[in-house]
Amino acid sequence: MKLIQSSKTHPQVKTLLAYATSEKKVEKEYSLYIACPERLLYGYTFEQDIVGCIGIVKREANQCEIKHIAVSPAYRGKGIGREMIRYVEEHHVFSSIYAETDQDAVIFYKNNGFHITSLGEKYPGVERFGCLLTYTT
Template sequence: MKEIKSTSIQPNVKELLSFATSEKNVEKEYGLYMQSPVRKLYGYDLESEVAGCIGIEFLSPKRCEIKHIAVSLDHRGIGIGSKMISFVLEKYSLSLIFAETDKDAVNFYENYGFKITSLGEKYPGVERFQCILKS
């Protein structure tokens, strides 16, 4: 895992972020990672390419929110997402990490050990979930 700090966004990082946010917001979100002192973006390298990324925002020194997490389509299902969460937890000795997600990703967080709470229909026809992990 390495922190992504480049001022220009790599094409595969751009694609990964588009899995985790709307395509029109990718550039803005990437810019926030490059400018904000409380945001960090990490890449998971596999076969000399960034196969996954995780973006976090610190709420306090021991608490953070996962803003974005994504794995390339060719590398899903082999534990990269879990390895990225473990990396962040260990690197920063976090006591709490949380994320908000949709129905598609709930099982991923639940399998990792996050406590899941429905936030209801936040957008018309879209149920959202809060995922919290305390360590």
Template sequence: MKKILSEKIDPSIRELLSFATSYHKIDQEYEKYLGSLNRILFGLELKEEIVGCIGVEIINSKECVIKHIAVSSKQRGKGIGSKMITFLTDQYPFITAETDKDAVDFYRKYGFFITSLVEKYPGVERFLCEYRVENFNSIF
């Protein structure tokens, strides 16, 4: 995993972010990663090609929020998403993400606790996904 720091958005990152946000918001979201000290966009390279990205907002040294996660269409089902989640769970004992129904099982597979946020937007059910290491409460 490497931090994405380029001022100019790489075409592969643009494509990946298009899977995680609406196409017209890609540049705006990318600028948030470049301009904020508590937001980081990571890319996962395979054979010198970025095949996955995960963007987080750092809350503190023990907590982060997943803002975006995406895997190249050609690389899905090959463990790329798993590697990115493991990268985060190795660093943060508490991780949250908000997602739609399609991604709930992905997060559940990694031990995230899922809570329905009901219809946060008209006609669209959203879910809060929370990951805590077992001894998280003893850390604080």
């Protein structure tokens, strides 16, 4: 894993972010990672290729929000998403990690120890879920 800090969007990162957000928002989201010190974007590399990324925002009270997490389709199901979350856990001290997602990723977060709560239909016809992982001291 490596921190991505280049002001120019890497094509592989752009593709990965498009999986996690709309293609129209990729450049805007990427620029926020570069401009905001509380936002961090990490890339997961395999044989010189970036095949996964996780973007987080550090919040108050040592809380973290996963803004984006994506793995290239050819590498899905190999534990890369889990490894990226573990990397964040090991390299930062957070009291909790939060993510908001759709139905497609609920099982992924649940399998990684997150508590899942329905947020209802935030967009017409789309149920969203809050996923929270808390740490006890």
